[in-house]
Amino acid sequence: MKKIKDLRLLASFVAIGIYLFIKEFVQDLFTPGDAVLGLTALTGLRRKVGGAKPGGNKRLYIAPVDWFQDQEFPTYEDGKLGEITGTIPLILLPTPMKFIELQCAYDSTKFSFASKGKVGSQSFEQNITFKINRMDKQAIALVTSLLNVPCVIIARGMDNINYVIGNTEVPLELEISADSGAKGSDEKFTSFTCKNDGYMHPVVPLGADVVFPVEALPAA
Incomplete structure (x- = not known):
């Protein structure tokens, strides 16, 4: 019975370690301003009003x-x-x-x-x-x-x-x-x-x- 409890405790520590590693990795991926999963961060664009906008x-x-x-x-x-x-x-x-x-x-x-x-x-x-x-x-x-x-x-x-x-x-x-x-x-x-x-x-x-x-x- 003690061995089973020890194995459960070890499995819990391993699971927590994996969780913390994945959390840190994902946070690094989603750092603001950086490329996110291969995509470039986007910036919005306001409508341009007023002023000359000639073509040609x-x-x-x-x-x-x-x-x-x-x-x-x-x-x-x-x-x-x-x-x-x-x-x-x-x-x-x-x-x-x-x-x-x-x-x-x-x-x-x-x-x-x-x-x-x-x-x-x-x-x-x-x-x-x-x-x-x-x-x-x-x-x-x-x-x-x-x-x-x-x-x-x-x-x-x-x-x-x-x-x-x-x-x-x-x-x-x-x-x-x-x-x-x-x-x-x-x-x-x-x-x-x-x-x-x-x-x-x-x-x-x-x-x-x-x-x-x-x-x-x-x-x-």
Whole structure:
């Protein structure tokens, strides 16, 4: 009988020990601000009221992915933060690389993103479309130079926020087309559709203090 009581007492101590271990482990998992069971802690979002919220874009800057240093930009952490705060990793030696500016046709630049896939294997698709109202010597030279050249693009919105579309690890793939128009009143233009998927972040805005070098436009 005494042995049975001793075994029951030992089993009670073991059960209490297991309980305390599991309790401590679970508390560590659910520490506020930390990742919880693989999920990122969420923060609520208030409705934005008042102030200007214009759509559209007014500037566009493009850089081939080969002009960047060998590191990912932007990153998943930038997406979680909601903006890019660090330095843009363009190559500096032997020649500093700069974004080139494209003056697009008015009201022609638009970008978007969307999540794709089932939960557990979701990613983002990003795309941007724009056009230039030219099909001359300079336009032909530009599109020829961009053939088979993956890029990262920065679009400046009408809200004066710069948005980075694409990623150095998953750069944008360009699709280019042109139309001469059929009659004198038709528009002659060259259009660009740039897209890719598999991103772990959506389009990410640049922080207000982040600057990026831009090549001066050629003389008119």
